[in-house]
Amino acid sequence: MEVARREIDPFRWNFNIPKELYRVPLFIMIEALVSGRILHDSTPTWISVQLWLGSIIPLFLHDDKIPQYYRLVLVYIGHCMLNLVDAFLLNLTRPDSPPIYGLIGLAPMELPDFQYLVRVAFMLFNLIFFRATLSNLMIIEPEDEDSRWSFSQLPAIAVGYNNIFEEENTDPETQVYAHMRTGLRLMLETLMNNNPAFGIILKILLHSMIIKSVLHAISTYTHFGKSVESLIESSPDIEKLSITSLNSSGLAMMNMSAFGLHEFVEMQYFGDYMPSTIVSSIVLITTDSLFSVFAVAYFLSGPGVWLGVAIQRWLGNGEEPNDPEERGQRMGQFLGMLHGFMALQTGITFMSPEERFERAYKNSWLEVVACLHYLHEIVDAELNSNHVDGRSVSRPLQAMFALFLIPLCIEIELLKNHEISTWSIPVFVFTLELIVKAVTSFAVYWLNQNDADEDTIFWTKTASKGVELLGGIVMLINAIYVLIFERPIMTVVRILMMTIHTYFNIYRTFTKTAKSIKLRLQTADLLDKLKVVDVSEIPEPDRLCAICYEDFAVQTCSSNPVVETSCQHRFHKLCIKKWLRLKNVCPLCHRPVFTSASQPGASDDQNQNALILDNDDDDLF
Structure with a gap:
């Protein structure tokens, strides 16, 4: 009791x-x-x-x-x-x-x-x-003896702190710096261990x-x-x-x-200079400090994961998604980083309430378009993989059509109701890139459905990459203009973001695209040098392509001739071309098809399993 x-x-x-x-x-x-x-x-x-x-x-x-x-x-x-x-x-x-x-x-x-x-x-x-x-x-x-906290413990803590240092170096100045470093380390460890x-x-x-x-x-x-x-x-x-x-x-x-x-x-978040609405108040409250900005970024990460997974499940009719990079699972991380970086780059937390509300409105345009770009990657992975797996592509086609229609409406809105400025230009260019990417996805899907040759698909994707590269250059020029003539706040962060944009969106895109074009042209030239074999001269038991398992006589030799490698194995030219996109070895004997001597500009110690052609996956595009 x-x-x-x-x-x-x-x-x-x-x-x-x-x-x-x-x-x-x-x-x-x-x-x-x-x-x-x-x-x-x-x-x-x-x-x-x-x-x-x-x-x-x-x-x-x-x-x-x-x-x-x-x-x-x-x-x-x-x-x-x-x-x-x-x-x-x-x-x-x-x-x-x-x-x-x-x-x-x-x-x-x-x-x-x-x-x-x-x-x-x-x-x-x-x-x-x-x-x-x-x-x-x-x-x-007494039962709480282990958790006792009193001022009498402070001298014991000080004694323990002093006993940490090893007196190997008797130089007083060196000992002072050692004490400071150790004290800072202990302080940070205590802070990290005690807090959530x-x-x-x-x-x-x-x-x-x-x-x-x-x-x-x-x-x-x-x-x-x-x-x-x-x-x-x-x-x-x-x-x-x-x-x-x-x-x-x-x-x-x-x-x-x-x-x-x-x-x-x-602070007058409900003041007279703007409508007294809950939305405007929330916008200003969530941008009044860096703490608030990153709190919102953390909040977006949870619903973002749920949204990305739900979209992938809808696109795949509940089946396992075809996206190898699991972009749906990482959508929350993307949304959080996007919101945080946009706030840092524009310095929104250092502005007055009126400026913060206007900047939040402008940032929302770029954030929406960036999210649409991210969704395009998810939809494109499902659209151009489902036709191979035999899945229904009706939902990916509907989503891709929406990703074409929404940016088109955004472009019309910008042209009709917004003047040309250093803000509208990046939004317009970024949205135009999305329209080009959606059209390219439709084109690649149609080409795959009609069994078009891979060269046509490759050059279609390359043209889309060229438009993205041009758009990246325009956005870089616009950012340089803002940095020089408008003198924005958070200059260091803006320069850092410009550097990242220049490296990833311009330099890497250009070098990868140029490399893929160069390797494709080189490999096509090497394939043309392979010996073309007359099908009638091949013995009847050997008239079978080891890649497609079809008889050589079935194919039209003029459009898809039979070639012989240096190891004297015969394949359809288009079949061996697709195989060489994976590795530079013969499918039968696993010997190199092309040696370093046969590849222009290749080094002697080149890996024999290196890719001859750039793969047409997302890593390169």
């Missing part, structure tokens, strides 16, 4: 709360400090340091100690409020006669006497309450944005900003406070709280 009473005791902090949720207020507080909603220019340094330390130190504490730390903070806040009342009582008039006379009846009890007695009683209560509560917080029950995973932190920050949006809605519709102004005016100037006037710490906290709430409301 006693155990049952102890479990339901409301004064014991035994709530079943996940330990990682203990740190939710910490990260919300740090985000508010970074965003500048609590401190301002006139805040004394000692208050700023106190708030930062009070938010960062608990990050190095174990989960079991966080509730205890919160109790200590609440006690300190209560002590500050008590000091605030104490400061008010100190300003009262001191009685002429000792107040004890009035208490025992030797003199009449005047109002100053009563006020003075109240002040004495209050100070005693303050002392007993604060000291006793603080002492009780430092006492842990980075994904959980981002989830916490995402929850904080929901809290912020609710506070903005409440403060706007209740006109909270006007009621806060009177509190700020009645509070003492915060710049006049000093660390020695501890009795004013309660007033300082009231001042800072009022300032933080006032600044929160003054």
